Amino acid sequence: MVDISVSDAVPTRSYTQTIARRFLSHRLAVVGAVMVVFLCASALFAQLVSPHDPMRIDTSQRFLPPFVSWGHLLGTDDLGRDTLSRLLYGGQVSLAVGIVAMLTTMVTGTLVGLAAGYYGGIIDNLLMRLVDTLLCFPQVFLLLVIAAFVPPTILSISLIIGLTSWMEVSRIVRAQVSSLKEMDFIQASRGFGASNWRIMLVELLPNIMAPVLVAATLKVATAVLMESYISFLGYGVQPPMASWGNMLTNAQGYFDTVPFLAILPGVLITFTVMSFNFLGDGLRDAIDARLKIDP
Amino acid sequence: MSGDVIGYILRRILHSIPLVIGVSIIGFGIMHLAPGGPLAVYTLNPTITVTDIERLRVALGLDQPIHLQYLSWAKAMLTGSWGVTFFGGRPVLEVILERVPATMTLMGSSLALAIVIGTLIGILGAVKRNSIFDYLATTGAMLALSFPTFWFGLMAIYVFAIQLGWLPSGGMYELGEEGNPWDLLRHLILPVMVLTLVLLATWSRYSRSSFLDVIQQDYIRTARSKGLGERQILFRHALRNAVIPLVALLGVQLPTLFSGALVAETIFSWPGMGRLFVDALNMKEYPILMGMIMFTAFFVIVGNLIADVAIAAIDPRVKLA
Numbered sequence: 001m002v003d004i005s006v007s008d009a010v011p012t013r014s015y016t017q018t019i020a021r022r023f024l025s026h027r028l029a030v031v032g033a034v035m036v037v038f039l040c041a042s043a044l045f046a047q048l049v050s051p052h053d054p055m056r057i058d059t060s061q062r063f064l065p066p067f068v069s070w071g072h073l074l075g076t077d078d079l080g081r082d083t084l085s086r087l088l089y090g091g092q093v094s095l096a097v098g099i100v101a102m103l104t105t106m107v108t109g110t111l112v113g114l115a116a117g118y119y120g121g122i123i124d125n126l127l128m129r130l131v132d133t134l135l136c137f138p139q140v141f142l143l144l145v146i147a148a149f150v151p152p153t154i155l156s157i158s159l160i161i162g163l164t165s166w167m168e169v170s171r172i173v174r175a176q177v178s179s180l181k182e183m184d185f186i187q188a189s190r191g192f193g194a195s196n197w198r199i200m201l202v203e204l205l206p207n208i209m210a211p212v213l214v215a216a217t218l219k220v221a222t223a224v225l226m227e228s229y230i231s232f233l234g235y236g237v238q239p240p241m242a243s244w245g246n247m248l249t250n251a252q253g254y255f256d257t258v259p260f261l262a263i264l265p266g267v268l269i270t271f272t273v274m275s276f277n278f279l280g281d282g283l284r285d286a287i288d289a290r291l292k293i294d295p
Numbered sequence: 296m297s298g299d300v301i302g303y304i305l306r307r308i309l310h311s312i313p314l315v316i317g318v319s320i321i322g323f324g325i326m327h328l329a330p331g332g333p334l335a336v337y338t339l340n341p342t343i344t345v346t347d348i349e350r351l352r353v354a355l356g357l358d359q360p361i362h363l364q365y366l367s368w369a370k371a372m373l374t375g376s377w378g379v380t381f382f383g384g385r386p387v388l389e390v391i392l393e394r395v396p397a398t399m400t401l402m403g404s405s406l407a408l409a410i411v412i413g414t415l416i417g418i419l420g421a422v423k424r425n426s427i428f429d430y431l432a433t434t435g436a437m438l439a440l441s442f443p444t445f446w447f448g449l450m451a452i453y454v455f456a457i458q459l460g461w462l463p464s465g466g467m468y469e470l471g472e473e474g475n476p477w478d479l480l481r482h483l484i485l486p487v488m489v490l491t492l493v494l495l496a497t498w499s500r501y502s503r504s505s506f507l508d509v510i511q512q513d514y515i516r517t518a519r520s521k522g523l524g525e526r527q528i529l530f531r532h533a534l535r536n537a538v539i540p541l542v543a544l545l546g547v548q549l550p551t552l553f554s555g556a557l558v559a560e561t562i563f564s565w566p567g568m569g570r571l572f573v574d575a576l577n578m579k580e581y582p583i584l585m586g587m588i589m590f591t592a593f594f595v596i597v598g599n600l601i602a603d604v605a606i607a608a609i610d611p612r613v614k615l616a
Binding site for chain 2: 129130138139140142144221225229232235245259269273274277278
């Protein structure tokens with residue numbers, strides 16, 4: 001009946017607090033985080049913010065120049081569609097593909113890595129040889145072949161990108177699991193009769209979340225890039241739906257006269273990829289720094 | 296010693312065999328994933344009837360169980376008969392091989408440039424750590440890793456071909472200039488610039504961290520205390536050890552190199568393998584697509600094999616047994 005929590009009030013920082021503190025002192029990481037929040041917000045509220053319908057064609061308003069055209073802040077394209085609205089909706093597509101592809105990558109990579117690291121032996125051997133094999137294919141080649149066979153929708157593109165890029169994640173997870181699985185707390189829960197599934201998902205998974213989170217952030221960046229590649233080559237998001245990649249393909253046709261249309265989508269892709277890279281690098285540094293202090 | 300090395304190489308080749316088998320199974324699987332299967336192109340041809348297709352299926356052995364089909368396909372791949380193209384009926388391997396010189400010219404020059412420039416940037420960054428140069432190089436690498444290659448290529452065309460008119464915007468030779476090395480060089484500059492940038496970012500970051508590791512080791516301090524010049528320490532003592540992880544990176548980067556070449560070749564109409572692949576994709580030329588997938592994957596396996604053997608040759612710490 002003595003309240004020990006009062007007398008025990010030594011100011012200690014939790015693991016999460018330590019990481020948060022390190023993260024916040026990393027300038028580029030904070031910049032990345034702010035940019036990611038801004039991008040996600042503009043994609044989420046594209047419907048509210050867009051001045052026009054991104055698909056509305058108005059041939060009397062073709063190729064309006066940016067910054068000086070009334071009602072079209074960033075000008076219009078070859079069909080008189082509002083560039084700003086198309087960029088906002090295109091961002092929705094890019095981020096949706098990036099995030100769904102990242103989730104696919106994470107789920108597949110984590111499951112394969114968990115199974116390989118935890119069971120070891122022949123399962124480990126088979127799964128890791130599968131990983132080695134898949135890493136022999138140049139990703140853009142594999143992506144394009146599969147994308148050419150499957151009808152392109154936002155979901156199918158995300159899945160294809162996710163399913164061709166989980167291999168590194170499974171290697172990271174496997175390495176973590178193989179070093180953790182001999183530790184006492186795992187042996188203890190096995191002693192208590194916990195099932196393999198329970199040990200993998202309840203005991204092991206939370207302990208490997210940190211590097212997985214870092215990988216996830218960086219994977220959003222590569223997935224956004226990959227979407228722009230396949231959309232640019234015509235096998236991704238199909239017109240008239242806007243994506244930054246297919247806006248670039250379209251702009252390529254009027255390149256020598258209206259370069260502005262080609263500059264903007266590229267700048268936004270770069271901006272997005274860089275934001276997630278900053279965020280991911282910052283997270284990694286924040287987590288690694290802790291490891292260096294108390295190993 | 297030499298017996299060890301030969302044994303190591305043989306063992307390493309043996310380890311590649313499961314990879315080759317794995318790659319071939321996945322390649323075969325993708326071909327069967329194609330809508331309509333390998334006969335898709337015939338089903339689109341109105342002059343070919345259902346009975347014709349059935350006859351073709353039997354003639355080509357496509358009615359057999361899948362594992363037998365795989366075996367006969369693998370046997371054909373091994374003997375170098377990679378099928379014929381749908382349009383024109385030419386042997387696939389021949390079509391691919393005639394594109395190899397153009398791609399190798401592009402990839403080879405970009406790789407050489409990226410290695411030389413990237414290593415120098417890495418050394419400077421490691422020696423003058425946290426200097427303005429180091430900061431700029433790191434930021435530059437970050438930027439280069441973030442923008443889409445094809446967009447950078449388009450911007451390069453806009454500036455150097457359209458606005459300034461200094462360089463051609465695509466192709467390998469002007470009409471009537473085939474074989475002229477100066478013309479080739481002019482056409483090479485832009486695509487090589489784009490592809491080099493892709494590799495340079497990763498290469499300079501890796502060589503920086505590799506050099507940082509090496510120059511903090513005891514033997515470098517020993518060399519310095521012997522009074523050796525800084526340049527001699529870097530290029531004779533440190534370089535040898537610092538390149539070892541970079542050789543491994545070279546093997547790992549091969550798929551990226553192919554992907555980058557595909558993009559660069561597409562933008563600059565460079566008549567190489569990447570361009571062939573994109574054209575085949577647009578024409579639904581499945582035999583060429585499959586051939587290209589297998590070709591690049593085999594190339595990556597062999598490249599990694601060579602990288603491993605090279606590491607064993609330059610690094611006496613690698614255990615050969």
